[in-house]
Amino acid sequence: xxxKGAEILIExxxxxxxxxxxxxxxxxxxPIFDALYDSKKIKLVLTxxxxxxxxxADGYSRSTGKIGVCVATSGPGATNLVTGLATAxxxxxxxxxxxxxxxxxxxxxxxxxxxxxxxxTRPVTKHNYLVKDINNLAKTIREAFYIANTGRKxxxxxxxxxDVAKAETEFVWPEDVVMKNYNPTYKGNINQIKKAAExxxxxxxxxxxxxxxxxxxxxSKEFKAFAEKTGAPVGxxxxxxxxxxxxxxxxxxxxxxxxxxxxxxxxxxxxxxxxIGARFDDRVTGNLAFFAKNAKIIHIDIDPxxxxxxxxxxxxxxxxxxxxxxxxxxxxxxGKHQEWWAKINEWKKNFPLAYSKKGGLKPQFIIEQIYxxxxxxxIVATEVGxxxxxxxxxxxxxxxxxxxxxxxxxxxxxxxxAAIGAQFGNPGKLVFDISGDGSIQMNIQELIIxxxxxxxxxxxxxxxxxxGMVRQWQQLFWKKRYxxxxxxxxxDFVKLAEAYGAAGMRVTKEEEVKxxxxxxxxxxxxxxxxxxxxxxxxxxxxxxxxxxxxxxAIDYKDVELA
Amino acid sequence: xxxxxxxxxxxxxxxxxxxxxxxSGRGFNIExxxxxxxxxxxxxxxxxxxxxxxxxxxxxxxQLNKLIDTIKVIDMTEKQFINRELALIKVAVNSGNRGEVxxxxxxxxxxIVDISSKTFTVExxxxxxxxxxxxxxxxxxxxxxxxxxxxxALTREWQKEEPKKR
Ligand SMILES: Cc1ncc(C[n+]2csc(CCOP(=O)(O)OP(=O)(O)O)c2C)c(N)n1
Numbered sequence: 001x002x003x004k005g006a007e008i009l010i011e012x013x014x015x016x017x018x019x020x021x022x023x024x025x026x027x028x029x030x031p032i033f034d035a036l037y038d039s040k041k042i043k044l045v046l047t048x049x050x051x052x053x054x055x056x057a058d059g060y061s062r063s064t065g066k067i068g069v070c071v072a073t074s075g076p077g078a079t080n081l082v083t084g085l086a087t088a089x090x091x092x093x094x095x096x097x098x099x100x101x102x103x104x105x106x107x108x109x110x111x112x113x114x115x116x117x118x119x120x121t122r123p124v125t126k127h128n129y130l131v132k133d134i135n136n137l138a139k140t141i142r143e144a145f146y147i148a149n150t151g152r153k154x155x156x157x158x159x160x161x162x163d164v165a166k167a168e169t170e171f172v173w174p175e176d177v178v179m180k181n182y183n184p185t186y187k188g189n190i191n192q193i194k195k196a197a198e199x200x201x202x203x204x205x206x207x208x209x210x211x212x213x214x215x216x217x218x219x220s221k222e223f224k225a226f227a228e229k230t231g232a233p234v235g236x237x238x239x240x241x242x243x244x245x246x247x248x249x250x251x252x253x254x255x256x257x258x259x260x261x262x263x264x265x266x267x268x269x270x271x272x273x274x275x276i277g278a279r280f281d282d283r284v285t286g287n288l289a290f291f292a293k294n295a296k297i298i299h300i301d302i303d304p305x306x307x308x309x310x311x312x313x314x315x316x317x318x319x320x321x322x323x324x325x326x327x328x329x330x331x332x333x334x335g336k337h338q339e340w341w342a343k344i345n346e347w348k349k350n351f352p353l354a355y356s357k358k359g360g361l362k363p364q365f366i367i368e369q370i371y372x373x374x375x376x377x378x379i380v381a382t383e384v385g386x387x388x389x390x391x392x393x394x395x396x397x398x399x400x401x402x403x404x405x406x407x408x409x410x411x412x413x414x415x416x417x418a419a420i421g422a423q424f425g426n427p428g429k430l431v432f433d434i435s436g437d438g439s440i441q442m443n444i445q446e447l448i449i450x451x452x453x454x455x456x457x458x459x460x461x462x463x464x465x466x467x468g469m470v471r472q473w474q475q476l477f478w479k480k481r482y483x484x485x486x487x488x489x490x491x492d493f494v495k496l497a498e499a500y501g502a503a504g505m506r507v508t509k510e511e512e513v514k515x516x517x518x519x520x521x522x523x524x525x526x527x528x529x530x531x532x533x534x535x536x537x538x539x540x541x542x543x544x545x546x547x548x549x550x551x552x553a554i555d556y557k558d559v560e561l562a
Numbered sequence: 563x564x565x566x567x568x569x570x571x572x573x574x575x576x577x578x579x580x581x582x583x584x585x586s587g588r589g590f591n592i593e594x595x596x597x598x599x600x601x602x603x604x605x606x607x608x609x610x611x612x613x614x615x616x617x618x619x620x621x622x623x624x625q626l627n628k629l630i631d632t633i634k635v636i637d638m639t640e641k642q643f644i645n646r647e648l649a650l651i652k653v654a655v656n657s658g659n660r661g662e663v664x665x666x667x668x669x670x671x672x673x674i675v676d677i678s679s680k681t682f683t684v685e686x687x688x689x690x691x692x693x694x695x696x697x698x699x700x701x702x703x704x705x706x707x708x709x710x711x712x713x714x715a716l717t718r719e720w721q722k723e724e725p726k727k728r
Contacts, residue, residue: 122580123587127630130576147630181572181633305624308617 005134006035006165009098012141014041015173018069020060020424021045021098022053026073027113029100031165033071045424045449050077052417052446054084054097059418061093062404063379064425065218067149071098075113078159079120083411086124088155090408091239092216094148095155097125103163104132117159126154134167139174146177151184152303153216184302188319188327196274196298196315197331203272203296205340206232207263209255209284212239212407213277213301217321220244220400223276226325230274231335233344235263237278238392239407246376246396252344253353256284257544258389261351264550266344270295275313277321279306281408290549300324351542353393355556360535361510363387363462367394369513370432370460373521378430379404379422383415383439385469387462389540391434413442416459420446423455430458430521437463437487444496450527451501458520459502459529461493464536472539476554497529506531564593565619566638566645566715569608572631573599581608584625590618594647594712605633609645609714611690638715642722645715649693650675651684654704663703670696681706689713 003011009032013021022045025033036044047053050072057068072078078099088095102111118130127147129140137160144156200206208230214223220243227234227250234244235255244251253260255267264286267273273295278284280299285291288310299306299313300321307316317324355364367390370378376396381404382388388405397403404422406414419433433440440461450457462468467485474482497504503523507516507530520528542553571577578597585592593611600607612622619637626635638645655663663682667674672686686696690713697705 118576119579122576122583179630182630303628305621305628309621312617 001171002168003171004031004035004165005137005160005167005169006031008134008137008169008171009141009160009165010035010039010042011171012138012173013069014039016141016145017066018042019066021069021071022047022056022421023071024050024053024073024077026077026100028102028162029071029073029077031162032098032100032160045453047417047449048445049443050080051084051413052443052449054081054095055087055414055417055443056421056424056446056449057095057097058084058088058093058414059381059404059421060425061088061095062418063401063422065401066425067094067096067145068421069096069098072100073113074100074102074117075115078117079115082120082124085121085155085157087406087409087411087414089124089126091212091406092153093155094153096144096148097155097157099157099159100165101130101159101161104161105163107161117157121157124155125157128157128159130159130161131164132161134164134169137164138172142174142177143179146179147182151182152306185304185318186302186320186323188300188317188324190327192315192317193324193327194331196317197328199272199296199298199315200230200274200328200332204337205270206230206272206274206335206337207266207270208232208234208274208276209237209267209278210234210240210243210276211237211278212243214240214243214321215400217277217302218400219320219322219325222322222325222329226329226332229329229334230332231337232274233263233266233341235259235267237281237284237407238405240278241392241403242397242400245398247398252348254392256281256286256550257546258393258540258542260353261542261553261555262344262347264544264553265347267292268549268551269343273297275299275301276325277301280309280311282310285311286544286550287547290551351555355538355541359538361508361513361533363464363532363534363538364390364394365510366460366462366513366532366534367391367434369517371395373514373517374430378402378432379419379426380432380434381405381415381419381422382433383435383442384410384412385436385439385467386464386472386538386540387434387436387468390462393540412439415439416443417446419457419459420450420455423450423457424453431455432458432460434460434462436468437461437465437490437493438467440493447497447500447502447527447529454525455527456524457527459527461529461531462534463493463531464534464538465490466536468538469540475537475539476543477545493529493531502526503528504531505529506533508533564611564613564639566643566713567610567612567623567626568636568638568715568717569610569626570600570633571606571608571629572633573604573606574631577606577631580629580631581610581626584629585622588621588625590614590622594710596712596714598714609712611713636717638717642718642720643715644718645689645713646687647690647693647711647713648685648687649697649708649710651686651697651700651705652707653682653684653700654680654706655682656680659703663700666696666699672696
């Protein structure tokens, strides 16, 4: 049957199982939106900014494992997606972005609302396409979904000129995706796995260092079985949180800059590091010159470029954690490592995650209360800053895909739209956005989407009247020269929430925390925003200063004494 | 150390930009890069000469492999290979030194392809070492303009046997 380009696009999206599409139309995108008008399978969600659309698609992907799709018009619509694409790209999140483009004949003519979108997004997408021939359209969409969701996952963009969207051709659904040059490795090399097992069986002080690769591979079960058989302590990256239960007795905490002292000391003292689906990010390793000098390194990752990029792996294994781990589990002998655990438990006792209860309403206390009230059964999105790190430290994530946060790019303004995307994808679940007073103002316009669609998300503002994380750095490393961080002039967030049609609440005292949270949990037909007025000068600790060894952390006691 | 990478890629618009972006985005330096069609019109061969330590070269080769449009990456430096570059060199000459310049060019099996009263334009092909050597000899006469194509390379049909891996 003959179909228009835009109709082919929508039909292909439907056949790929797309349920939602977030975006904003414009001149060149009208044909696409016209085709969407007839779709019975795809719900179009009109956002208020394209960045919001991209983060909603991203939050949907992160929380469901399905592929989020966003759409924007040519020129400014497309450029507004860039931060969202970069955010997804840095965290390897599968996503599809559709952008309209000026008609093929006008490309390169500085036409109205023309931008070289393929050029602009090349470094922030896994792959991108400009479709100039309608006969390539269906094949391109299939390839895009395949690329986005295989190997090391990532966003893929399709730029569609409006004349191609309007042209007609015979529609044929390509049953198979044939890409002869793109073949991600899934099975690990058997010899390498054997060598890794031998090292694991020999190790006296092994540490497992795991990241979001476990989530991407949907391999939490396999990972848990492996970790339990080895008996080794498990440290997770920020984005790995939830891939292994935060309440498990082998869990030693988050690694890196704001990780637990225990997990960082364990990495430092280990004789074997088993890295799985993680990439030795500088926020995890600290100064490389001092990093894990006595450890052999096994590195399992689906992306060969992640292996031996910053830290040389002794035993590299390229493969999918879901395939490699069961193989490895078979070959390792059950371990207890009593001496090693004795040491770890001593660290745990001496360096617990803690904070001083003095000095006003403490943000950490609020996170603890949310954890207790929800019993951890929630999807928690965050923005970027101190509140993000406190969430990572004080909320215990037990299930995969329950923590939704921008790690690699660290995008303020991510959390609210991501929480909205997560709520669309998980209608029955409780969804939070934990925010700062700075970040929430970066995409606050999307609040109306939650109101319009009756999404009962809970927005928690840990309002410290400043750009807290930057203030912390200035306090600790820049002689308290607080340049450009004051947010004391701010909107009344309660009134703002109400203006949008959301419920707004304010908390200034510890006693009100629990009851207000309980009240918010009863609201099911609209979002709730709670403005928590927290201690201004609270710091995220422990902290490994940038460029220091991971053993050189500042702890909360050090700051209290100073 | 310098490495010569031969990269087979799909002959499509934007591929060169992807490869160039990979180098610029990661701060890798390209010494030279040539692109041309192969025996298969749908495939281009890029010959890229790069420098860097082993870890950088490993990254470059993995990153090139990771591009969706890449068909094959061969690090020539691990193999027996032939590489050639072409240079056009415009040298300043005068009645007193024309003979000497011609002699030098002949020794290098170069050709003089254009003559004016004040210049010779020399065409020479060879490995980059050979071209560098010729340039050094011509330098004292005065080089007015110069252009080099960058290396192109193919592996030799006959390869020394690799030591058997256990
Ligand atoms: C888009 C963007 N701009 C700037 C930054 C730099 N930055 C990192 S944390 C931070 C402060 C965040 O303040 P707030 O949202 O109030 O959270 P807090 O740290 O106070 O909890 C800033 C400005 C960023 N990460 N993202």
